[in-house]
Amino acid sequence: MLRKTIGYFVRAGIAAGVLLSAATANAVLIADEYTGAADSIYTQHLGYSRDVIGGPLYEVYSMNVDTVGTVMSVTINTDFIATDAANTGGYVAGDLFISSNGWNPYGGGAYDFDNADNGEDWEFAYDSDLGALVALDDGSTINILSDLEGECCRLGQEVNVDGGSDTGAGISYSGAQASSSGIWDYEYTYVFDYALLGLAPGDDIGFHWVMTCGNDVIEGVYSIPSAAVTEPGSIALLALGLVALGVSRKRFV
CATH class of the missing domain: 1.20.5 (Single alpha-helices involved in coiled-coils or other helix-helix interfaces)
Structure with a gap:
């Protein structure tokens, strides 16, 4: 017995x-190879192709994208945290912008001239304040860095959103979690159900994220696996x- x-x-x-x-082996690391346009005299002085402005606090290294079933997680890997003493402007993390028709930035290379006017038209955004994934419709306002806001750095970039219709796709948002990577300091993670955005395996989904000062922008695309690997x-x-x-x-x- x-x-x-x-x-x-x-x-x-x-x-x-x-x-x-x-x-499954669906996880993909998207390195920050995107610079983006910088419609600012200050930034032009530093150089259009300078990826990070304002020091290492604002460094964005990469994003991790993974799927389990129809649940997708997007983690932004960065040194940025709003409570850092060096963050004298009181800037905070922006929202995660999402494109359901792939990623179509303006230009090539590091996309030094891509911005909100000529780049990807984002259909959705994960509103960090609401903890909801919203559709960018007539009831939403995309906030873009501009000279009127007194910013000095990478202007013309989408940073966050107000309003919009709740898609019900949002599952969770975790901001500024300490990282054990030994490379970046903090991780911001957005989790949602991509099927509720009308997406399916085999589709491409684009992403855009930046803190509200626009000092380092990351964009990229992820292909939803056709089957678990x-x-x-x-x-x-x-x-x-x-x-x-x-x-x-x-x-x-």
Whole structure:
């Protein structure tokens, strides 16, 4: 009886390990290779192609995009946090802008002349204040950095949104979580159901994010996987688990 009981737990443990190991490999790291236009005399003086303005506090390194089923997570990797003493302007994290028809920036290279006037038309935004993913319709206002706001840096960029129709797709937003990457300091994560935005596997989805001073913008595109991809290591572990199940059955049953 004892040997049968031990055998049961061995098999159960191996099976659980097999299930946990068969993880999807849908995660993509999108590096910050986007600069964007800078319609400001101050920025022009620094150089159009300067990616980060205002010091390392405003550095945006990359974004991680991942899917599990129709749930998508987008994590912005940055050194920025509003409570930093060096943030004398009181700037905060912007909203995540989303395009449901891919990503179509103006120009090429680092897109040094791409801005709100000539670049991608964003259909949705994850409003960080509301914790809701909204459609950018007639009832919404996209806030764009302009000289009228007294900004000095990367003007002409979308930073956040007011209003808009709640799509019901938003699941959660986590702002300024400490990172264990050893590279960037903080992570901002947006989680939503892409199917409620009319998207399906095989579609491309575009993203845009920046803090409200516009000192470092990141944009990029993610292709929704047509099917879950199993990591090679998981396949080997799965096979090993199945063999172990067979051995344990012979030994204990």
